[in-house]
Amino acid sequence: MNLLPFVASGIGLGAVYALASVGLVILYRASGTLNFAFGAFGGVSAFLAWQLTRAGVPAPIGWIAGIVASTAVAYGYGRVFAPRLAHRDRVVRAVATLGLALFLLGAMAWYWGVGVPRRLALPTDIDFVALFGVRLSLTRLVALGIAVAMVGGTGLLLNRTRIGLAMRALASSRHISGAIGIPVVRIDTFAWLLNGMFAGLAGILFANLNRLDPGYLTFLVIPAIAAAILGRLSSLPGAFVGGMVAGLIEALLIAFPDVANLRSAGPYLAALIFLTIFGAGYGVGARE
């Protein structure tokens, strides 16, 4: 069987997963919160963009409004709830975001409904590039470009700027960072802002590449977490590679119709396997 077409389509998907898992890692590194609501943030952004575009607003304004909305939700949570839980276990902080995810999922499902076949159309869908004999829509290439640019930009931000330095300091020790005068809450909030922005962008792209559905977008956080675990929730290049791998696996699984029924268990299983391999001795749980 010729798997190359699936690989080609997996690259675009993988780029968006990479975007998502990098977004998760930025926040986890800086504030120690694993954001289960990441997918729901993306959903808010995608749905708003879709709604506005349908109402006749020019598409770019719709996308920007979507990303602004998801960033605003992330900012609100990071400002209001996150600081109140900052002194608790990592697990409690992660579980709290699960509550936020459930809230947003319920709100989206209530307002926009579930199970309606919908996609967010982008103008780049029409143009395509032929690669390995498959029509690869421009959106996928744009997604790849955006992902690489954002990850590169984040790397520069972390390594070259003052605020990046503060974020790295927070990652190694909150208490000492606070003691030497780093504004912990402000840096935390900034990490939430970045997280919301990544989520908004990833949500719009996922809603275009796959589908626009509250449950689907909310639970996209699972493969993204799986990908981030591949980078031990701390390394940006690791998360990027993890995301690409996740996208490729998902695209390749389409090639095997025998397991089609069980495909939605794929990300969970992958995360389980990654957790047992990479999470057990060090990384995820060890920093408790």
Add this chain to the structure above:
Amino acid sequence: MSELANAELGRHGSIGLPLPAGPEITPRVRAAAIVAVVGIVSVAIALTANRYWLSNFTQAYCIVLAVLGCALLYGELGLVSLCQWALVGVGGWISLRVYHSFHPPFLLTLLAGGAGASVIGMIWGLPALRMRGLYLALVTLMLAGTFQTVIFVTSFPVGGPGFLGQVGASGNDRVMMARPMFAASDVRYFFFVACVTLVCIFLVEMHRRSKPGRAWALIRKNEQMARAAGVRIVFYKAWAFALSGFLCGVAGALLAGLFGQLDGSAFPATDSIVIFIGALLGGCDVWLGSFLGGILTHFIPALLTDLNVDTNIGFMIFGAALLFALRDPLGIGGQLAIVGERLYKRLAGRLYKQWQRQQVP
């Protein structure tokens, strides 16, 4: 000073009012309180509920068991398990499988479901024997997600041939699981479930107040210390998972008995999260918390359905509730238990003083 007040003191520094002096709350008084609360609530439900609500409260009692298991792990050991509803499914699957293969008496089916789920729960908890915290929460969530898909594809046995026990697409020859002879009617089955719930609450209370409970408390405080004190950490952690799995398994078997069959689409991962929220909302340290938390977990969606309101609102309520419940470690049940304790001490203290006065000539 009572145990609860101590727990509260430890967490909040000080409680507003000192507990009134009075007779201690002995295990016997506590047991009477458990029987009284569950009994009165159950009778009240049976007297007032129509068919819809009776079935829903029977389900709610089953969910109380799952919440009890979840609260046990979080309250005693601080372990976040997000796969309790999946374990209910496992218990249901096993009991249906056993029922269709051997047609044993209902109680044996119940125990088989409990025992099977307790083994699976122990296996699923294995990662936690090495590590706690975020890692376990992630692993259990992934397990719940995997189970959701697998059970949707394989579904539950309905008396067909083979291991999976499926029948053809028409579904005409589905075999229902029979309820026990003594609890065939809806009301009787409800009381049967209430009795099982009561037994399970006592099972957990017994564990909390005996050797395993002390071992768990020590492990939670400090694992190194516990090991130094000679506590077998792996054994007692595995024990907690087994007990929690058992409770879920029993709940699954009871649900299977209620409906005669189970649906593969009824075990999504989100419901496991909601069970955890229910446990937190009720409070993980007291039995009353699990009882109220479990009932609320089912009551809110059932009420929304009854009122023809979109059930997605339920997710919004639970999501928001989680954000607030995380900040109040006592939960609704814990708060009520303190009120009850205070009332009891005041009343019993007054009676005791009267009795003393009568003794003096």
